[in-house]
Amino acid sequence: MSATPNRTPNKVIEVKDLVTHYGTRQILKGISLDIYEGEIMVIMGGSGSGKSTLLNHLLGLLKPSSGTVSILGQDINKLSAVEMTKLRTRMGVAFQGGALFSSMTVGENILLPLREHTELDHSTMAIMARLKMEVVKLADFENLMPSELSGGMIKRAALARAIVMDPRLLFCDEPSAGLDPVVSAAIDELIITLRDAMGMTIVVVTHELESAFRIADRICVLDRGDILMVDTVEAVRSTSNERIQNLLNRRLEEATLDPDDYMRRLTIGI
Amino acid sequence: MPARHLRIVEKTGRATIAGIAEIGYGAFLLGESLFWLVMGKSRRQPVRFGAVVAEAMEFGVRAIPIVAILSGTVGAMLAIQGIHTLKTFGAESRVTFGVALSVVREFAPLITGIVVAGRSGSALAARLGTMRINQEIDALHVMGIDPVRFLVAPALLAMLAVLPLLTLLADFVALTGAGMYICMDLGMDFPAYWERVIESLKVDDLGHGLGKSVIFAVLVTLVGVVNGSLVQGGAEGVGKATTRSVVHAISAIVVTDMLFAFVLTR
Secondary structure, X not given: OOOOOOOOOOEEEEEEEEEEEEOOEEEEEEEEEEEEOOOEEEEEOOOOOOHHHHHHHHOOOOOOOEEXXXXXXXXXXXXXXXXXXXXXXXXXXXXXXXXXXXXXXHHHXXXXXXXXXXXXXHHHHHHHHHHHHXXXXXXXXXXXXXXXXXXXXXXXXXXXXXXXXXXXXXXXXXXXXXXXXXXXXXXXXXXXXHHHHHOOEXXXXXXXXXXXXXHOOEEEEEEOXXXXXXXXXXXXXXXXXXXXXXXXXXXXXXXXXXXXXXXXXXXXXX | OOHHHHHHHHHHHHHHHHHHHHHHHXXXXXXXXXXXXXXXXXXXXXXXXXXXXXXXXXXXXXXXXXXXXXXXXXXXXXXXXXXXXXXXXXXXXXXXXXXXXXXXXXXXXXXHHHHHHHHHHHHHHHHHHHXXXXXXXXXXXXXXOOHHHHHXXXXXXXXXXXXXXXXXXXXXXXXXXXXXXXXXXHOOXXXXXXXXXXXXXXXXXXXXXXXXXXXXXXXXXXHHHHHHHOXXXXXXXXXXXXXXXXXXXXXXXXXXXXXXXXXXXX
């Protein structure tokens, strides 16, 4: 594995033999992944590869069928509710659609984690929130409602809310999906700035290749619930793995046909 | 047994299990909300007073006009029907007694419950359903903010505070509506009418109506929250959950009302 310049040797996230099912369908097939302090790890894969499911496990929103997920040295599925809340104040998450609370202004959205988890006075909290709004270049928009923002602004506001508690770990779900190339590049720059200026470890889930190559220190390529490769951008680009090359070159993979399974699908329930 | 019949049995079984699971989830949410109301402060995650006030404004204050209009109308309707029926026995002067008891024990809590279920139970389901679809509930989880503490407990507390108050208002307005018709039709004066109303009522009757309104408050909130938080299938799912929440809440209110009357009047 090639060395990456930004990370330290400390593991911030450790996933071991993670298996998960939706009903009887296996989604993640025993994956293991280490993410180091200070790096931007991009989890990449096509639709249905299991990348969103993996993210939900890292966020503690899903319980695994087997395997462990440790964050900042703690197995998150063994933590009590109080310990989990404490851990979550050290993590920030920017969701794909922003997940801003539609009944609150942008400023109130960004203030919310501070209001709920700190006992600072209002003016200190307001200054902290404005600082983060400056970072994401959203100053002067604090009194707008989320419905009044453009797609790129919503993503930036979500980032500001995710970093308002100065987390050690930042998760971004499809940060540039659905944005035009210029706005998308600006979001990518912002993510790199957050790593460099604040020393955050950042996990980005995306299917946008260009964005992944621009920001990643390392890339984890997921396909059908398996990790195909975890390595630097150059190594992933130059790999001879056919499935990865298909993904990178947007080639459709030929579906393998199992005649028995095909017949079963056609006749089920009839 | 033919496959079609088996499928009906399977569907019925699945629906029954889903129904029981929903009731269980409602009970869990009630327990969790009470936990946060009592223990929130010691866990440094209190239920915010501001959120309770905001919900109370929405559920209670904004419902005053419609509750007043409907209860006033029902009061007058009871008086009209009462006089019409009692005339057969020449006992129309007893109408005050009948109206007072029916309004305070039955109609005021029932009408208020149904109006609030239609206004706020559905709004709760729509709000939580939309929040779930937009990942706002997930966002609360990952921010370390318990959604039950942040969203359900304030709504429950607000509903418990405003529904009995709205029921008291409905009592007063319905009795006023009835009184206006009775005084006009029977030539009674208004202070004498109120005196008779007060004579006819016992504290128990008022307690009966208000007790029911407390149960309705729990039912409306939990039905709305359960339906909202189990939304699946995008905007259409939110619409279905909203409709389902109104139908379930009104059904639950009417059935509970009957059971309450059955148990307490025997």
